[in-house]
Amino acid sequence: MMNTTIKKLSLAISTVILMNTAHAEAPQLTRDNGATVGDNQNSYTAGEHGGVLLQDVQLIQKLQRFARERIPERVVHARGTGAHGEFVATKDISDLTKAALFDNNQVTPVFVRFSTVVHSKGSPETLRDPRGFATKFYTEEGNWDLVGNNLPVFFIRDAIKFPDMVHSLKPSPITNKQDPNRYFDFFSHVPESTHMLTWLYSDFGTPANLRQTDGWGVHAYKMIDAQGDVTYVKFNWKTQQGIKNLTTQEAAEIQAKDFSHATNDLYENITAGNYPKWDLYIKTLKPSEFGKLDYNPLDATKMWLDIPDMKVGTMTLNRIPGNFFQATEQSAFSPANIVSGIEPSEDRLLQGRIFSYSDTQMYRLGANHQHLPINRAKVAVNNWNQDGMGNQGQQTSDVNYQPSRIENLVEDNGARYDVKPVSGMAQQKKISNENNFSQAGKLYRSFSKQEKENLINNLAGDLGKVKDSKTKHIILSFFYQADTDFGTKITKTVNGDLSKVKKLSGSSSQKPAQPSVLNDY
Numbered sequence: 001m002m003n004t005t006i007k008k009l010s011l012a013i014s015t016v017i018l019m020n021t022a023h024a025e026a027p028q029l030t031r032d033n034g035a036t037v038g039d040n041q042n043s044y045t046a047g048e049h050g051g052v053l054l055q056d057v058q059l060i061q062k063l064q065r066f067a068r069e070r071i072p073e074r075v076v077h078a079r080g081t082g083a084h085g086e087f088v089a090t091k092d093i094s095d096l097t098k099a100a101l102f103d104n105n106q107v108t109p110v111f112v113r114f115s116t117v118v119h120s121k122g123s124p125e126t127l128r129d130p131r132g133f134a135t136k137f138y139t140e141e142g143n144w145d146l147v148g149n150n151l152p153v154f155f156i157r158d159a160i161k162f163p164d165m166v167h168s169l170k171p172s173p174i175t176n177k178q179d180p181n182r183y184f185d186f187f188s189h190v191p192e193s194t195h196m197l198t199w200l201y202s203d204f205g206t207p208a209n210l211r212q213t214d215g216w217g218v219h220a221y222k223m224i225d226a227q228g229d230v231t232y233v234k235f236n237w238k239t240q241q242g243i244k245n246l247t248t249q250e251a252a253e254i255q256a257k258d259f260s261h262a263t264n265d266l267y268e269n270i271t272a273g274n275y276p277k278w279d280l281y282i283k284t285l286k287p288s289e290f291g292k293l294d295y296n297p298l299d300a301t302k303m304w305l306d307i308p309d310m311k312v313g314t315m316t317l318n319r320i321p322g323n324f325f326q327a328t329e330q331s332a333f334s335p336a337n338i339v340s341g342i343e344p345s346e347d348r349l350l351q352g353r354i355f356s357y358s359d360t361q362m363y364r365l366g367a368n369h370q371h372l373p374i375n376r377a378k379v380a381v382n383n384w385n386q387d388g389m390g391n392q393g394q395q396t397s398d399v400n401y402q403p404s405r406i407e408n409l410v411e412d413n414g415a416r417y418d419v420k421p422v423s424g425m426a427q428q429k430k431i432s433n434e435n436n437f438s439q440a441g442k443l444y445r446s447f448s449k450q451e452k453e454n455l456i457n458n459l460a461g462d463l464g465k466v467k468d469s470k471t472k473h474i475i476l477s478f479f480y481q482a483d484t485d486f487g488t489k490i491t492k493t494v495n496g497d498l499s500k501v502k503k504l505s506g507s508s509s510q511k512p513a514q515p516s517v518l519n520d521y
Helices: 002-025 057-067 159-169 180-187 191-201 248-255 261-271 287-292 324-329 348-365 438-446 449-463 469-482 484-493 498-505
Strands: 080-089 107-116 131-139 142-149 221-224 230-239 277-285 309-319 342-344
Touching (some): 080 324, 191 469, 261 309, 438 484, 449 484, 469 484, 469 498
Antiparallel strands (some): 080 107
16 A cells, blocks of 8 residues: 555656646746736636626736727728738839949848728628738838728829718718718719729629739839939839639639638648749839820829830748738838839829828828838838837937937938929929820720620629719710720610710710720729
């Protein structure tokens, strides 16, 4: 019996030793201040039947942090997927820009966030919607954000209409449902939306995945060379995987099985080593060439048609984020993030985005959001912006102003904005060369017979729900002015009155549409 007792005691001691060894090797659970936690399973109470004590800091901290796990959802681009990679410059364009990231063979780390625009964070990735295509370049001269979409144009040309546009496309404040009666009511007052609506209701509005879609900067920007000469530029990511879109039926079939199909496709391909690639192309215009075009080249509802492009580099995405929230959700993009050699153009929509994108990130993530690892520049950041929530600065001097004789930060004269003459009256009026319909017509005529049918059916599915006859016929007249065949077919499909459409179009002055296929489409 004594031997049995000794064996039991020996086993118990061995178990304790093993437990202590395992405990010593395992990392200890701590609170946010680094202090270890004694019991993470039971609250601290006043006896077995007493109330929970407020001094249980582990309980309080867990509940506090849990209640704050969600930051405000982006108003637009809420549903997103991100990936890391690199951009390699392949062409010397120092004659256009002094930006170092375009030096030949320069390798620049990037983070790309793909997104849907209108729908909420938990929505299916199959829904008809523009796709955001935002790229953060961590350059040797600071971060540059190229914030665009998978479609080359936008609905509006002036930022003052952006909140109205988004409100119309979002769910009704009364019913909480998205309603074609609301957004077509808005677009019936915005004829320049015709081009974007034609893109959106085609199969390009439902891309098959994120790898097989192009990206567009949408806006015109400026490139500045070392001599200060200005060239206007548009950016276009061209996928090496080939473009693939879904029909409405295909999108519905995928949605029934997987509402995260695009994210899954991207992650699976990167994990398997099938790294997606995009070539970056640019189109350029000199200010003296603006007058030769039949549209305003700074109008975000227009493409630069018939202007040659050139390849300047290739981007490869080769790593998925280690943590979705810390990278994809906390990534903050803004057209305000520019580097020397690249500037915004006078595009009215872009000018508003420069403010609004940075402002919305400050609302979501705080004034110090660019301190976060995913947003932090790879170069030293030296300024006297200070304090605020989440500040991680390394201020060690009592000088927090500039200029100073004690400890000064000097300006870089080479980073000054370009100099340009300004003339005319301060005003609030439309641009003089709207040309709202011609490019939508060219796009329609570039589609195949099947693509045209899909466009008509997709558009009719929503436009046919519009109850107000005037709204419906105004929208129909826009498509008729883009292309008579386009307008006629969609009018018949939604049981519209073609005579009303022609009257609203002023069709007697419209020339017959001629077939046209452009390389840009």
